[in-house]
Amino acid sequence: MKHIGIVCEGPTDYIILKGVIDQITGAKNTYVMLQPENDLTGKYGNGWKGVWKWCYDNASIRKELMKGIQPALDFLVIQMDGDVSRKEKSSHCWCETTQCVHKGEWNPLS
Template sequence: MRKVIGIVGEGPTDYMVIKEVIDHITGEVNEYRRLQPEPDMAGRFGNGWKGVWRWCETNSDILDKVFHEVTPQLDLLVVQMDADVSRKEREVHCLCGLAECGDRPKNHPLKCVKAIDGRCPVMLPCGKHVQNSRGYEEHLEKLIRKWLGEHADKEDILITVPCDSTDAWIVAAYQDYDDVEKIENPWESVIARKKDYHGIRIPGKKKRASIYSQLLPRLCGQWESVVEQCYSARSFDDKVKRMLGAADLNLKG
């Protein structure tokens, strides 16, 4: 049975990946609501990982309204943040407490002047987090649950942390790597490194919906291979099947 699914993610191409993969896993053409970033990209929270953070904190006390005031009502809320945020963004490690900073108790990490000015004393990689896909996923999922507050454990909220990003899943669909999730910035380092990627023309480094519309059929067609190569894809696959009842559809996996 088709579901109504809201997606809070970093950007429009992540939205495309998530909804196409969910449809593939469930075998249904589901109905989607892009909650963050908003379709015009000029919403209250901005885009990217900071927009996800702001959306979660702002809506943490009204998640029931988010589910029930959308028409039709949501069956599932997906929150996505790429694992490269844990790898390279100091703000998400602010509360780890490994750096001396007198501003920590009085400033929100996203509003901290030191962070904005590039003077944040947090050193990366963070010594409190394992530097691999599972460590990144665990770190960010815990943070997202904290931002969402007491409703984060609702059975209809799915948190996904693709590693290093959703682009690693696409790379895994086209090529076999020993550890594809160790590739940093797979969009620039693999997909857009040349003007052509497996017969698909890549005009520059900017991510375009038109390019993803050509990449996604291969991602879905090779999804089982992607799941085998990527721990984060396997985790997402398991969650979708469990939360949307895809196991009852006699699908593989």
């Protein structure tokens, strides 16, 4: 049995990921939902922007953050839906094309 942290887009993703991980490992693991927050209106919100922002804000303090979780995590799973890779306008910028000439210049969280 492992202790696994999950950063994901929403509570339904969390439930599905737990089931998939338990099936793959053949064990009933313990989990901690790091993202999204339970009320979905917290600091990061939900969806792919919440995952991105959580990772962005915690990247520089990840070691301290992970040490603060007890019991210690064996694994950290970060999930983001594949629809972000379709380069939808709302995902990368407000231009009219699918392939954005401004890619990398704008932070989609802004």
